Amino acid sequence: EPGRAPTTKSYMWVCRGGAPDRPVFLYHYDPSRSAKVARDLLGGYSGIVQTDGYKGYDFLDAASDSVHVGCWAHARRKFVEAQKGRGKSKKAGSVEIALGYIHKIYAVEKEATRKHLSPSERMDLRREKSKAILEDFYQWLNKKSAQVTPKSLLGKAVSYTLNQWQRLEAFLDHPDVTPDNNLAENAIRPFVVGRKNWLFSGTVDGAQASAALYSLIETAKANNLEPYKYFRFLFERIPFVESSEEYRALLPTSLKDEDLVIPDTA
DSSP, rough: OTTTTOOOOOOEEEEEEEEETTEEEEEESSSSSSSHHHHHHTTTTEEEEOOOOOGGGGGGGGGEEEEEEOOOHHHHHHHHHHHHHHOOOOOHHHHHHHHHHHHHHHHHHHHHHHTTTOHHHHHHHIIIIHHHHHHHHHHHHHHTTSSSTTOOOOOHHHHHHHHHHHHHTTGOTTSSSSSSOOHHHHHHHHHHHHHHHHHOOOOOOOOHHHHHHHHHHHHHHHHTOHHHHHHHHHHHHGGGGOOOHHHTOOOOOOGGGGGGOOOOOO
């Protein structure tokens, strides 16, 4: 890229959205990790946005047309790091108390899933059980914040969770939202594993091509389409497409497995 060394770090952004039963993954290459990229990706969008605690998403807190939801998996990770940093000591303490609160939050979610609750029933269960857990945890965090060293791993975990609190409790009122953004996090793993094999993209065009291919592959997988079969079907149809509507009909979200009929060329 002009003005950038070949070894300069760039970024692959991943978004997950769409209807709950027709999820879409969008991979987007950009040389920057600035908030401007997030603003551009979300341009014109109104609704719920769930993110990790990266400061580049802070602008969402002030957006009148969106609800910013945080990620409990990232909060939990901070306490797990504090637990590991404690060394070989197996004595239970503040870290285990914090992890216990988070475990209770997920236990409520598992109960809702096990009982096959409707969205409104899930929200009622959260308000009945999760809200009280969060209130107790918040009080504990505030008390603990005055007792721990701010720069310690536990202090950083407590501070992170308190700073994210408004976002972390936002899932209570939105039953279609999970407590974390693990589904988006999981989508980046195939790209990371691939990167270990091919190490880097040599050109911007190559990175953008990778983004397009991964978007299609991961969206196909999320919609129960076998990627190889889907791409064979896609390449058979693309030469005959004449309109944007016909292109849209070839997206993974527009198809089911039984639609992937490939002509016999034998």
